[in-house]
Amino acid sequence: MLVTGGSGYLGGWVARVALDSWEVSATFHTSGAVETGIAWRQLDVRDRAAVESLVGEIRPQAIVHTAALNPGQGDDLRGVNVTGSGNVALAAASVGARLVHVSTDVVFDGTKGNYSETDRPAPLTEYAQTKAEAEDAVTSAAAEAVIIRSSLIYGWRPTVARAAQWMIDAVKRGETLRLWSDELRCPIWVESLAAALVELAASDETGFLHLGGDQAVSRYEFGIKLLQFAGVETTRVESIPTPPNVERPLDCTMDTSLARSLLHTPLPGLDEVLARGDAIR
Numbered sequence: 477m478l479v480t481g482g483s484g485y486l487g488g489w490v491a492r493v494a495l496d497s498w499e500v501s502a503t504f505h506t507s508g509a510v511e512t513g514i515a516w517r518q519l520d521v522r523d524r525a526a527v528e529s530l531v532g533e534i535r536p537q538a539i540v541h542t543a544a545l546n547p548g549q550g551d552d553l554r555g556v557n558v559t560g561s562g563n564v565a566l567a568a569a570s571v572g573a574r575l576v577h578v579s580t581d582v583v584f585d586g587t588k589g590n591y592s593e594t595d596r597p598a599p600l601t602e603y604a605q606t607k608a609e610a611e612d613a614v615t616s617a618a619a620e621a622v623i624i625r626s627s628l629i630y631g632w633r634p635t636v637a638r639a640a641q642w643m644i645d646a647v648k649r650g651e652t653l654r655l656w657s658d659e660l661r662c663p664i665w666v667e668s669l670a671a672a673l674v675e676l677a678a679s680d681e682t683g684f685l686h687l688g689g690d691q692a693v694s695r696y697e698f699g700i701k702l703l704q705f706a707g708v709e710t711t712r713v714e715s716i717p718t719p720p721n722v723e724r725p726l727d728c729t730m731d732t733s734l735a736r737s738l739l740h741t742p743l744p745g746l747d748e749v750l751a752r753g754d755a756i757r
């Protein structure tokens with residue numbers, strides 16, 4: 477298996493989980509290699525020749541494409557997310573590799589909620605637009621790919637900080653934290669998402685699949701629960717509606733019944749996952 481974005485949060489978990497059943501190569505771009513047992517390669521997915529060359533050399537049976545720029549991580553969202561995903565899909569098709577592509581719930585505009593795989597994307601933000609275009613690029617280049625749409629990704633190993641650090645920092649600075657009460661998501665535990673992607677890599681499912689945890693929460697509830705889990709004071713955390721001048725998708729909850737019927741991997745909700753973390757700490 478080749479995991480793009482193996483130096484990232486989700487990609488790192490995919491590579492670790494895959495090691496149980498696959499020989500794993502993984503790519504980094506700027507961060508450097510981190511885990512042992514994995515064959516690390518540097519790659520810029522925007523470089524089509526480099527992607528072709530690496531995939532042609534490794535000839536993976538499966539590629540899990542997690543590499544992307546999230547909002548605020550850089551200027552070239554289009555280059556990395558659209559061109560990069562197209563390059564990976566073309567390379568996968570050229571060697572007959574199974575492709576699992578990672579997309580996002582925010583390709584929807586959040587006016588409906590409970591989105592199913594047949595609902596049409598209507599992205600509101602630049603990031604969402606590039607992720608929606610990436611879906612099209614992958615579908616064109618690798619028709620047999622499975623494209624998963626993930627909700628917010630969180631976890632509690634090795635640290636809760638990945639999803640909560642900015643909130644922890646704000647509370648520790650003594651700031652009042654105002655979190656949106658009307659932006660709804662189905663956050664997914666990084667470890668179950670990674671296991672689902674590894675399961676899909678060995679399957680022949682094609683098309684779209686929605687992967688979210690089994691519990692819809694607001695951004696406020698999500699923040700409060702993560703802060704409490706991290707042992708951080710929450711008295712200065714307030715619930716407010718999303719300001720009218722902020723264009724963000726509100727209700728991006730997803731219907732995940734198709735994934736639950738196809739996968740052996742459970743997709744637990746936030747409370748269940750955090751209770752497990754409490755039990756282990």
Ligand SMILES: NC(=O)c1ccc[n+]([C@@H]2O[C@H](COP(=O)([O-])OP(=O)(O)OC[C@H]3O[C@@H](n4cnc5c(N)ncnc54)[C@H](OP(=O)(O)O)[C@@H]3O)[C@@H](O)[C@H]2O)c1
Pocket residue numbers: 480481482483484485486487503504505506507508519520521522541542543544545546549556560578579580581607626627628629630
């Ligand atoms: N985080 C969420 O809540 C969330 C929600 C829904 C969907 N997603 C999707 O899930 C996937 C993984 O997200 P994540 O939060 O795990 O991301 P992340 O931790 O920020 O990792 C991103 C990865 O992409 C790599 N990358 C960035 N630019 C690259 C380039 N030009 N060429 C090759 N690799 C490049 C990074 O490499 P270096 O670090 O080495 O530079 C890193 O390994 C993405 O597709 C994202 O859109 C995330």
